[in-house]
Amino acid sequence: MFEHFFNCPYCMAEISILIDPSIRTQKYIENCEVCCNPIQVQLEMENGTLLYFQALSIEQ
Template structure:
């Protein structure tokens, strides 16, 4: 999974590369470094 560090804070839904189920991705960068990361399954 690639994260765009040019955006300070992001939250989006992406399909899992293995099982194709949706995952909610939430992350924050602080001073160019990954500060917070969370990924939660959204099983359907």
């Protein structure tokens, strides 16, 4: 597991998530630690390296 920081698409606060590098493609909903709004997280891993990361408002 490693920690990844990004900005919430709602309140722009810097928040963090823990990523399991053993799962290549991930897509799930995570609530913002600050404003509690739901964020759709999508990411892709390869050999322990984060290739792609996106955090979107689910209202888009």
